[in-house]
Amino acid sequence: METVRVVCAHDCPDMCSLLAHVEDDKVIRVQGDPDQPYTAGFACAKVNRDAELVHSPERLTTPLRRTGPKGSGQFEPISWEAALDEIASRWTAIIAESGPEALLGYAYSAHQGQMNRHIVNGLFHALGASRLQAGTVCDTCCETAWDLTLGPVGSADPESVVDSDLVIAWGCDLMAVNVHFWAKVEALRKKGVKVVVIDPRRSRTAASADWHLPIRIGTDAALVLGIVHILVRDGLCDRAYLAANTLGFEPWERDVVPRFTPEYTAAVTGLAIADIEKLAAMYGAAKRSFIRIGEGMTRLARGGQALRAVASLPAVTGAYGRQGGGALLMTAASMDFKFGFVKKPSGPATARQVNHLRLGDDLLNLKDPPLRSILIAANNPAVTCPEANKVRAGLSREDLFVVVHDPFMTDTARYADIVLPATTYLETQDFYRAYGSYYMQYAPAAVAPQGQAWSNFRLAQALARRLGLTDPVFRMSEQEILPEFFRGATGAVAHVDPAKVIGGGPIKVAPSGGQEFRTPSGKLEIYSAALAAQGLSPLPDWQPDEEEVRDAARWPLRLLTAPSYFQPHTAYSGVQFLRKREGEPFCVLNPSDAARRNLADGQKVRLYNERAAVGLILRVGDEITEGVILVPGQRPGAEAVDGTINMLCSDRLTDMGEGACYQSTFLDVEAWDRPAARA
Ligand SMILES: Nc1nc2c(c(=O)[nH]1)N[C@H]1C(S)=C(S)[C@@H](COP(=O)(O)OP(=O)(O)OC[C@H]3O[C@@H](n4cnc5c(=O)[nH]c(N)nc54)[C@H](O)[C@@H]3O)O[C@H]1N2
Ligand SMILES: Nc1nc2c(c(=O)[nH]1)N[C@H]1C(S)=C(S)[C@@H](COP(=O)(O)OP(=O)(O)OC[C@H]3O[C@@H](n4cnc5c(=O)[nH]c(N)nc54)[C@H](O)[C@@H]3O)O[C@H]1N2
Ligand code: SF4
Ligand SMILES: [Mo]
Secondary structure (H helix, E strand, C coil): CEEEEEECCCCCCCCCEEEEEEECCEEEEEEECCCCCCCCCCCCCCHHHHHHHHCCCCECCCCEEECCCCCCCCEEECCHHHHHHHHHHHHHHHHHHHCHHHEEEEECCCCCCHHHHHHHHHHHHHHCCEEEECCCCCCHHHHHHHHHHHCCCCCCCHHHHHHCCEEEEECCCHHHHCHHHHHHHHHHHHCCCEEEEECCCCCHHHHHCCEEECCCCCCHHHHHHHHHHHHHHCCCCCHHHHHHHEECHHHHHHHHHHHCCHHHHHHHHCCCHHHHHHHHHHHHHCCCEEEEECCHHHCCCCHHHHHHHHHHHHHHCCHHHCCCCEEECCCHHHCCCCCHHHHCCCCCCCCCEEEHHHHHHHHHHCCCCCCCEEEEECCCHHHHCCCHHHHHHHHCCCCCEEEEEECECCCCHHHCCEEEEECCHHHCCEEEECCCCCEEEEECCCCCCCCCCECHHHHHHHHHHHCCCCCHHHCCCHHHHHHHHCCCCCHHHHHCCHHHCCCCCCEECCCCCCCCCCCCCCCEECCCHHHHHCCCCCCCCCCCCHHHHHHHHHCCEEEEEECCCCCCCHHHCCCHHHHHHHCCCEEEECHHHHHHCCCCCCCEEEEECCCCEEEEEEEECCCCCCCEEEEECCCCHHHCCECCHHHCCCCCECCCCCCECHHHCEEEEEECCCCCCCC
16 A cells, blocks of 8 residues: 555645555545644545545546537547547637637636646636636635735734634634634633634534624624724723724724614624623733634625624734734735746736626626637536526527536536546645645645546646647646746745755745735725725725615525535535435524424425525524524535525625625525425
C-alpha cells in the first residue's frame, strides 16, 4: 500500500491536507494528514468516503453524444477525438457567424485546485467569449460588502481563535461547513470561553453551543445596531480605536444607531429584549471577541447591509486590533497569488458579462448575439442555480449547443449535446490555497484518471490547441505553470520559494499583525462613499425590503436554505452511502405550522409559490421557528418526490455584489396527494 499526500479540493474553507492510501491504483481510504496543524489528522464525514466518490459505479466512463430529446438522458458513447472534433468545428462556425460572444464558458470553483478551476475560464477569456461573472450563486454579496467595509483583504486567522475570550458563530453552521474551526472552538470552550450562535436555525452547532439566538431571517443588521446602541449607552465603545481606525462612526452613532432601541431591535429580530441586553453586555465585556461570519445572512435582498453591519462590530470594541479578536469571513484576499496567467492568458480587455445566477434568463433572452453554445464544467446549474426551471428551459433550446464536463451524469448533463467524463481531484495534480485558513499546498494525483476521464486542465488545453490559441498556458505542464502564481506576489506569498512548493507539504502564508484595512481611506469604512455614489445607504442600516414585505403578505412561509450534513453540494450525490445517510430530499416545518395544515412527519408535501411547485418529504421539528421552512442542501430532482428547491427561488440580485437571494423566497406547503392549489 502506498500513501500519497494530497489536498481536499471540495469547496470548503478548511482545505484539509489528506493522506490517500492507494493499492493497485485504487484509493482504498482517505484520512486527515496529522502533519497539517489545522487539519489535525481528521477529515470530515463526507470526505472519509471519497474513495467511493472516485470509484463510484455511477462515474461516467466515456464521452457521450445525445441521441434523444434534450433532457431525456439518451446518449451513445463516442470517442474523445470525435467529441473534440465536433466541439471545435461547431465553435469555429459559431465564432465566424456570430462572433465569440455567442459562446459562454460556465465553469466554477467546485472541487478542484487552482489550475483546474481557472483554466476553463482562461480558455474562454482567450477566445473573447461572453464572460462569466462567477460566484454570484455563492459569495459575491458577502465578498463585495466585506471589501466595501475592510477592503479586499483576508480576515482573522482561524488558528488565532485559541487566544479569544468570546466566540460568535454568526450565521455559520460550523459543524457542517467549517469542522476544523469548530474543533478549535470546542477546545476553547473546555477552558470556559463562551460560544454563541446567531442563526434562525437551531443547527447542530447551535445545539452544541453555550447559547443560541434564533434570529429572524434577514434582520442581522438590526441586531448589530441594537448591540451598538447599548454599547454606546453603556460607555463600552473603544473610542480611541474607533477614532484611529474607522471612518464614519460619528454619523452612524448620530443618525442610525439611536433608532435601534432594545425595544425596536427586539420587534425586528424576534429576540427578547433581555437577550439583546445580555449579548451586548457580553460583547462589550470581551476584549478578544472572535466572530465567524457565515454567508447565509447575505443570501437575501439586503444581505450586503447585514454583512457590513456585522463586519463593523469588532471595530466598536477594538477587537480587530487584538490577537484572538476580530472576524473571519474569508482569508484568500490576503494571499496574493497571481492566477491571471491561467485565468486571463489573452483576449479582449472587456467582453459581455453573464451573471452566474442569471443563466436561465440569459440563455432565453440574450440578444446580439444570443448565446449559441455553452460549456458547463464543475457546475450543476439545473439544480444549484435560482430559477432552475428557467435554466432547464434555456438548456433545452434546440439551437443551443450544450457541452457538459462532469464526473457524473448530473441533472445538468442530461441537457447536453455532448457529455465529457471529468476526473475528480484525486485524479489530478494541482496547486491549492485555502479560503478559510492561511495554508497552501501542491498535491500530486493519488490515482490515474478513471475510465476515459479527463481533467479540466487537459480538456481546456486540448480545445485551445484545436482552436488555434497560442498562449503558453495551453502548452505548459502544471509544474511549469506553478512559478507564475508567485511572480510579482506581495505579502507573505512573496517570501515563498516556488521551487520548494512541489513536494513540500502544507505551507502557511498568513499576514502578520492585527486586521488590515485596504479601503480608499485606509480605515474600516463604516461610512462608504462608494455606496453613497450608488444611491445605497452609506452607513450600515436595516430597513424592511419592499419586495419581501409584499411577498410575505402573500405567502405564509419563508424559505431557509442551509448546507445539509451529508449532501452539502450535489458533488457528493455520486456517493451512495452519503445519499443514504442524508435520506430523501426533505423540508422541515415547525410543529405548529405543520399542525395548522394537518401535515404529519414523514409525509410527501408540495412546496409552492408563483414560480413552481416542488415535492419533498416533510420532517416536523422545532429546530426552526414558526413561519420558516427549512430545506437543507440542493438535491437533484430525480432523488426528490419532484423537482428541486431552486425552482422556487427567483433570480433577483442582492443589494451589493449582484448575488443570489435564496432566503428572499416566500411560499406555502400542502399535502402532496391533494390537488395542487397552485397560484
Ligand atoms: N464540508 C463542507 N464545507 C463546505 C461546503 C461543502 O460542500 N462541504 N460548502 C462550502 C461553500 S460553497 C460555502 S459558500 C460555504 C457556505 O457556508 P456558510 O458561510 O456557513 O453559509 P451557509 O451555508 O449558506 O449558511 C450558514 C448558516 O446561515 C444561516 N442563515 C441563513 N439566513 C440567515 C440570516 O438571515 N441570518 C443569520 N444570522 N443566519 C442565517 C443558516 O441557517 C445556516 O445555518 O460552506 C462551504 N463549506
Ligand atoms: N437554494 C440554494 N441554492 C444554492 C445554495 C444555497 O444555499 N441555497 N448555495 C449556493 C452555493 S454557496 C454554491 S457554491 C453553489 C454550488 O453549486 P455548484 O457550483 O453547481 O456545485 P456542486 O453542486 O457541488 O456541483 C459541482 C459539480 O462539479 C462536478 N465536479 C466535481 N469535480 C469536478 C472536476 O474536477 N471537474 C469537473 N468538470 N467537474 C467536477 C460535480 O460532480 C458536480 O456535478 O450552489 C448554490 N446554490
Ligand atoms: S472538512 Fe472540508 S476540506 Fe476538510 S475534508 Fe471535509 S470537505 Fe474537505
Ligand atoms: Mo458556495
